[in-house]
Amino acid sequence: MTQPDAADLQVRIELAAKTAHVPGLAFAVSLTGEMVSAATGVVNIETGVEVLPDSLFQIGSITKSHTATLAMQAAEDGLIDIDAPVSQYIPIQLGRGPEAGPFTARQLMAHISGLDGDLFIDTGRDDDALARLMVLCKDLDFLTAPGRYYSYSSAGYAILGRMLEVVYGQSYEQILKDRLLDPIEATRSTCFAENAAFCRTSVGHEVDEDGKARVVSLTLLPRAMGAAGLSLFSTVEELIAYANVHIFGHDVLNRASAEAMRAVQTELPDGSEWGLGWKAIRNGGTRFVGHDGGTIGQAAALWFVPEHELAIAMCANGGDTQHAWQDLAYPIFQEVCGGVPEPDIPEPVKNVADLSRYVGVYDNIGVTMHVTAESDRLKVVAKSKFFGFDDVVFPLHPIGEGRFRCELYGNDKIVNAFFDPDEQGRPALFYAGRLHRRVDGAVV
Amino acid sequence: MIARNSAEELQAVLDAACADGRIDAGCLAIAGQSGEHACVAGRANVPEDIAATTDTVLHIGSITKLITAELIWRMIVDGALTLEMPVIEAAPELAHIETLRDSAITIGQLLSHTGGLDGDVIFEVGRGPDVLRKFMAEIDEIGSLFTPGDRFSYANVAYNILGRILEVRGGKVYQDALGRHLREDCGLAHIAILPEDKIRMRTAVHFSTIDGELVPSTFGPNSNIASGAVLAMSMPDLARWGVGLLDNAELVEGLTTPVIALPHNYRFEGWGYGAILLDGMGSRLFGHDGGTEGTSSFLRIAPEQKTAWAFAATGDAVLAVYRELEPLLREACAVGSAPDRRPAGEAPTDLSIYEGCYRRHGMRFRITVGEESTLLLRADGDATPPVLDGLVLEPLDRSIFETRVGELGAPTWLSFHEFDDSGVPQLFFVIERMARRTGEAAS
Numbered sequence: 001m002t003q004p005d006a007a008d009l010q011v012r013i014e015l016a017a018k019t020a021h022v023p024g025l026a027f028a029v030s031l032t033g034e035m036v037s038a039a040t041g042v043v044n045i046e047t048g049v050e051v052l053p054d055s056l057f058q059i060g061s062i063t064k065s066h067t068a069t070l071a072m073q074a075a076e077d078g079l080i081d082i083d084a085p086v087s088q089y090i091p092i093q094l095g096r097g098p099e100a101g102p103f104t105a106r107q108l109m110a111h112i113s114g115l116d117g118d119l120f121i122d123t124g125r126d127d128d129a130l131a132r133l134m135v136l137c138k139d140l141d142f143l144t145a146p147g148r149y150y151s152y153s154s155a156g157y158a159i160l161g162r163m164l165e166v167v168y169g170q171s172y173e174q175i176l177k178d179r180l181l182d183p184i185e186a187t188r189s190t191c192f193a194e195n196a197a198f199c200r201t202s203v204g205h206e207v208d209e210d211g212k213a214r215v216v217s218l219t220l221l222p223r224a225m226g227a228a229g230l231s232l233f234s235t236v237e238e239l240i241a242y243a244n245v246h247i248f249g250h251d252v253l254n255r256a257s258a259e260a261m262r263a264v265q266t267e268l269p270d271g272s273e274w275g276l277g278w279k280a281i282r283n284g285g286t287r288f289v290g291h292d293g294g295t296i297g298q299a300a301a302l303w304f305v306p307e308h309e310l311a312i313a314m315c316a317n318g319g320d321t322q323h324a325w326q327d328l329a330y331p332i333f334q335e336v337c338g339g340v341p342e343p344d345i346p347e348p349v350k351n352v353a354d355l356s357r358y359v360g361v362y363d364n365i366g367v368t369m370h371v372t373a374e375s376d377r378l379k380v381v382a383k384s385k386f387f388g389f390d391d392v393v394f395p396l397h398p399i400g401e402g403r404f405r406c407e408l409y410g411n412d413k414i415v416n417a418f419f420d421p422d423e424q425g426r427p428a429l430f431y432a433g434r435l436h437r438r439v440d441g442a443v444v
Numbered sequence: 445m446i447a448r449n450s451a452e453e454l455q456a457v458l459d460a461a462c463a464d465g466r467i468d469a470g471c472l473a474i475a476g477q478s479g480e481h482a483c484v485a486g487r488a489n490v491p492e493d494i495a496a497t498t499d500t501v502l503h504i505g506s507i508t509k510l511i512t513a514e515l516i517w518r519m520i521v522d523g524a525l526t527l528e529m530p531v532i533e534a535a536p537e538l539a540h541i542e543t544l545r546d547s548a549i550t551i552g553q554l555l556s557h558t559g560g561l562d563g564d565v566i567f568e569v570g571r572g573p574d575v576l577r578k579f580m581a582e583i584d585e586i587g588s589l590f591t592p593g594d595r596f597s598y599a600n601v602a603y604n605i606l607g608r609i610l611e612v613r614g615g616k617v618y619q620d621a622l623g624r625h626l627r628e629d630c631g632l633a634h635i636a637i638l639p640e641d642k643i644r645m646r647t648a649v650h651f652s653t654i655d656g657e658l659v660p661s662t663f664g665p666n667s668n669i670a671s672g673a674v675l676a677m678s679m680p681d682l683a684r685w686g687v688g689l690l691d692n693a694e695l696v697e698g699l700t701t702p703v704i705a706l707p708h709n710y711r712f713e714g715w716g717y718g719a720i721l722l723d724g725m726g727s728r729l730f731g732h733d734g735g736t737e738g739t740s741s742f743l744r745i746a747p748e749q750k751t752a753w754a755f756a757a758t759g760d761a762v763l764a765v766y767r768e769l770e771p772l773l774r775e776a777c778a779v780g781s782a783p784d785r786r787p788a789g790e791a792p793t794d795l796s797i798y799e800g801c802y803r804r805h806g807m808r809f810r811i812t813v814g815e816e817s818t819l820l821l822r823a824d825g826d827a828t829p830p831v832l833d834g835l836v837l838e839p840l841d842r843s844i845f846e847t848r849v850g851e852l853g854a855p856t857w858l859s860f861h862e863f864d865d866s867g868v869p870q871l872f873f874v875i876e877r878m879a880r881r882t883g884e885a886a887s
Binding site for chain 2: 044046047049124125126127192193194195196197198199200201203215219220
């Protein structure tokens with residue numbers, strides 16, 4: 001395959017954005033190091049400023065891979081040992097509960113530290129924001145013992161960011177700029193709105209079913225969680241440059257470290273894998289590596305296939321971004337790799353065993369889930385604890401022992417799983433990548 | 445609301461100023477009883493190629509002081525503060541600042557810049573909502589230039605102190621109180637205080653070309669929020685705020701009470717308790733000017749005509765453009781022309797008496813005799829390279845000298861004061877601030 005034609009790409013992204021009611025979108029593809037980019041729509045429906053391929057968007061949790069890259073760089077330089085207890089670098093108690101125990105940077109990067117994770121507390125805008133958050137991390141629960149199960153933990157990445165601050169004696173944002181963004185000439189990328197205000201910068205939009213968009217009220221999230229991905233603004237072009245660091249190696253990260261980051265550390269209930277800062281999905285004989293990201297009203301994706309030297313990035317500011325991504329990226333992945341970055345999920349089964357053992361209330365720091373049984377499926381009411389999000393109600397269709405699939409936000413291939421991490425017969429619920437502990441007291 | 449030919453003339457000035465590079469973007473708005481008018485030209489962001497619109501927010505700099513003064517005056521009208529109240533009585537936590545404590549500087553003196561504070565104290569104390577509290581903790585050694593009430597010297601720090609007083613007395617963080625007042629009380633939509641406000645609007649920014657590279661003009665430090673480092677507004681909203689003030693006669697009376705005359709100023713006549721008095725101490729045209737890195741702004745409020753106009757632009761020669769606009773605006777709004785303040789006195793023959801070194805906080809001004817009956821000014825900071833080097837000052841009379849800053853600059857007056865028995869001036873008044881003569885040699 002040759003690089004997509006720029007004019008053709010422009011036509012495709014305009015159609016995809018229109019179909020998915022995305023107010024503004026930028027997209028870039030790189031094959032063997034050659035990049036093509038395109039953009040459509042507006043950064044903000046109130047101002048009407050158009051998106052260009054170098055416009056800034058909030059890239060959300062893709063930043064976690066940047067944080068992991070910095071940790072691996074520090075390990076290359078002998079400044080940290082990713083298998084040493086984190087307490088060696090941050091000498092305060094982090095996390096609590098009966099399963100608390102020492103955990104490592106490797107476990108944080110692979111989301112297997114057991115720490116609960118959706119900690120969205122504002123500790124201010126100053127350089128000490130992350131240090132102050134650590135004090136609050138002492139009350140974070142261990143959902144399981146370290147090293148045992150995967151549970152996506154943003155707080156874990158904040159801890160990783162703080163480790164870097166301690167080692168370098170600088171703020172996370174300064175470390176990111178000096179040691180990763182500037183060396184790869186990603187100079188538009190920034191963690192601060194003060195800088196983003198000098199560029200075409202996207203804000204998030206809420207888009208209703210008729211495609212009517214409005215700008216979200218919260219356009220900036222707490223600095224303290226910057227290392228987990230609440231702060232960084234970047235462009236599709238600079239994301240591609242960053243992905244190429246991982247494909248080809250660079251002074252900021254050698255090839256061995258890059259390969260270690262994408263090697264499997266743990267497997268998820270949907271068959272996907274997690275490495276050190278990257279997710280990986282096997283499909284059609286190809287292993288796709290990448291990360292998705294979202295802030296309020298903005299979504300981004302960065303996926304790459306090292307053996308094909310292929311990287312694709314998309315940033316969008318509202319609407320059905322999932323479908324826009326599938327419309328735009330999947331044909332390219334299919335053509336180049338013969339597959340797409342999506343796990344194969346079994347179809348629901350009809351005759352299932354007793355579902356009553358799953359009925360109950362499940363909880364973690366971010367969401368409380370009320371699970372009830374309905375003939376051949378379960379029903380979930382999820383109540384978010386952050387940002388005043390509405391309750392989400394959806395069915396879970398069984399696909400095998402303890403495994404269910406559901407459709408959420410246009411993605412019908414989400415897998416939820418129940419299993420027993422506390423060894424007391426009380427199942428935990430794995431949902432949206434996070435563990436939730438059974439809290440209703442009903443011992444099954 | 446204004447005649448079509450006036451609107452076209454104003455637009456033509458803006459278009460020409462953008463075309464010849466004096467400004468990047470300029471927006472002008474008039475608000476009055478009979479309606480509103482706005483015109484705009486140029487680009488809010490040149491390298492990003494973002495056009496300016498009438499909704500574009502521009503940094504209004506020290507015009508923020510007039511809003512801070514309004515909020516203080518609301519407390520005075522409510523009886524919570526008085527003009528004569530010493531600052532440390534209004535906010536006892538400020539008693540650690542010696543100059544405030546020892547000279548019993550009052551609220552009224554802060555409002556009118558007559559407290560004598562050596563007031564360009566600008567440094568970063570962070571990005572958070574606690575900036576004013578932190579800033580106050582760092583200024584205990586702020587200096588004094590003269591006996592409070594005797595003279596005028598523009599003091600940013602005075603308005604930061606007033607901002608802190610608003611916090612202490614009102615129980616709300618300044619940035620929140622300001623935002624609530626402008627958005628909710630005044631019903632204005634295009635207000636940007638925090639950086640997250642600025643990324644959701646068209647925010648006018650300026651880039652300077654340094655060694656062939658475009659360098660963004662950074663936003664001012666949040667620590668100076670109450671004196672005008674961060675607030676940006678659209679010009680229609682600023683004009684609406686200005687004309688809205690006129691609904692409250694007590695506030696206007698307070699802000700414009702003549703406190704101190706500044707006859708040696710090219711631009712205006714004197715100062716009230718917050719407002720700049722434009723056309724003479726008895727006249728009613730008032731307002732404020734503002735400047736941040738890369739942006740300058742002007743607000744004029746005419747109570748008799750119940751009209752306000754606001755202009756702000758990014759670029760290198762905004763003042764010169766405003767001086768072209770102002771006569772047109774005065775005509776359009778039926779406000780009489782500005783009085784000619786050019787002094788009638790004779791130019792001095794012996795210029796050596798002015799030679800010497802004058803200082804205020806962080807700045808040094810060195811005056812030497814130049815060619816053809818002029819003075820030369822070099823200004824530098826304690827920690828900065830020369831900001832002015834070899835500026836030529838031409839005498840208009842014994843006190844007042846005229847100069848132009850930059851190729852496109854508009855004329856500005858600087859003045860000398862407090863002449864001693866041998867005729868040597870002890871004070872140098874430069875850009876609305878006093879600097880005191882030291883014993884140092886000028887060269």
